[in-house]
Amino acid sequence: MLDWTDRHYRYMARQISRHTWLYTEMIHAGAVVHGDALRFLNFSPIEMPLALQLGGSEPSKLAAAAKIAAEFGYNEINLNCGCPSPKVQKGAFGACLMNNVDLVAHCLNAMQDAVSIPISIKHRIGVDKQTEYQPLADFVGTLRRKTACRIFIVHARNAWLNGLSPKENREIPPLRYDYVYRLKREFPDLEIIINGGISTNAQIAEHLQHTDGVMIGREAYHNPMLMRDWDYLFYGSEHTPISHEELIHTLHAYAADQLIQNNSTILRHMVRHYLGLLHGQTGARRWRQILSDSRLQDNNADLILTAWNTAQPPL
Numbered sequence: 001m002l003d004w005t006d007r008h009y010r011y012m013a014r015q016i017s018r019h020t021w022l023y024t025e026m027i028h029a030g031a032v033v034h035g036d037a038l039r040f041l042n043f044s045p046i047e048m049p050l051a052l053q054l055g056g057s058e059p060s061k062l063a064a065a066a067k068i069a070a071e072f073g074y075n076e077i078n079l080n081c082g083c084p085s086p087k088v089q090k091g092a093f094g095a096c097l098m099n100n101v102d103l104v105a106h107c108l109n110a111m112q113d114a115v116s117i118p119i120s121i122k123h124r125i126g127v128d129k130q131t132e133y134q135p136l137a138d139f140v141g142t143l144r145r146k147t148a149c150r151i152f153i154v155h156a157r158n159a160w161l162n163g164l165s166p167k168e169n170r171e172i173p174p175l176r177y178d179y180v181y182r183l184k185r186e187f188p189d190l191e192i193i194i195n196g197g198i199s200t201n202a203q204i205a206e207h208l209q210h211t212d213g214v215m216i217g218r219e220a221y222h223n224p225m226l227m228r229d230w231d232y233l234f235y236g237s238e239h240t241p242i243s244h245e246e247l248i249h250t251l252h253a254y255a256a257d258q259l260i261q262n263n264s265t266i267l268r269h270m271v272r273h274y275l276g277l278l279h280g281q282t283g284a285r286r287w288r289q290i291l292s293d294s295r296l297q298d299n300n301a302d303l304i305l306t307a308w309n310t311a312q313p314p315l
């Protein structure tokens with residue numbers, strides 16, 4: 001998620017769930033090809049399995065970016081056809097690509113020809129006033145026929161390209177989970193992953209009755225410990241889920257190490273992702289306060305332990 005997630009978030013997420021697939025925020029293909037690829041693409045193997053999401057609409061550039069990304073070791077490359085932001089529309093990529101399925105097919109084919117890892121797509125159920133099921137099925141059906149893409153992540157609401165902010169575009173257009181379920185029924189050979197407004201494990205379990213997977217965005221950010229049960233609930237793992245105590249000590253060690261290793265890393269870059277770790281628990285407010293107060297500027301990772309010890313209820 002742009003401006004929210006980064007490698008520090010993914011490190012934390014991977015401590016909480018060993019098996020969940022993680023996706024990067026969208027990175028523009030041009031930035032990878034013409035910019036500092038190392039800065040945009042570098043990740044720690046611990047984050048894997050990890051997919052890179054690319055934005056763009058120029059097949060040759062997407063192919064070049066995909067090739068570079070595959071060399072970095074990503075497990076999957078995803079094409080963003082769901083972002084409605086005005087800036088992204090101006091660049092003629094993201095959700096507005098849903099209006100040009102042939103160009104999307106061209107992009108996906110160019111990417112797939114460049115790499116041997118899977119290519120996937122993330123899209124909406126429609127754009128603007130296009131709210132019927134059939135055009136969505138035609139979009140997916142065309143891509144199935146014309147490309148080798150078999151993984152479709154579907155944000156189950158329309159993108160309104162005019163008049164709504166990106167935030168409103170995640171809240172106002174109605175959710176149509178039934179459309180996504182129907183896609184799975186009509187295209188059983190495709191891997192259909194549902195996304196949008198899902199926030200509990202019970203909801204995930206219900207969606208898995210109808211689809212192959214569930215993508216969680218905001219809830220996994222604001223309440224990361226939601227992911228703690230996923231390995232045993234959804235991946236059959238027998239490992240004991242990580243405790244807060246263990247996680248926080250691991251994150252303390254990680255943050256201390258990052259501060260030593262990398263001069264440009266500051267404590268805030270990491271702890272901003274930790275604020276939701278005590279979501280719904282006693283001491284959550286104290287935890288967030290300490291991790292946001294002026295002591296952050298000292299860049300001493302021990303602040304994480306101070307916050308944890310202070311947030312604990314007295315025995």
Ligand SMILES: Cc1cc2nc3c(=O)[nH]c(=O)nc-3n(C[C@H](O)[C@H](O)[C@H](O)COP(=O)(O)O)c2cc1C
Binds near residue numbers: 003026218
């Ligand atoms: C701050 C923010 C940034 C986002 N950035 C991206 C992005 O880079 N790529 C993408 O495919 N979706 C992005 N999204 C959308 C989410 O991936 C997701 O589709 C949407 O929030 C609905 O799912 P949720 O209800 O589980 O959050 C972003 C969402 C938020 C809140």
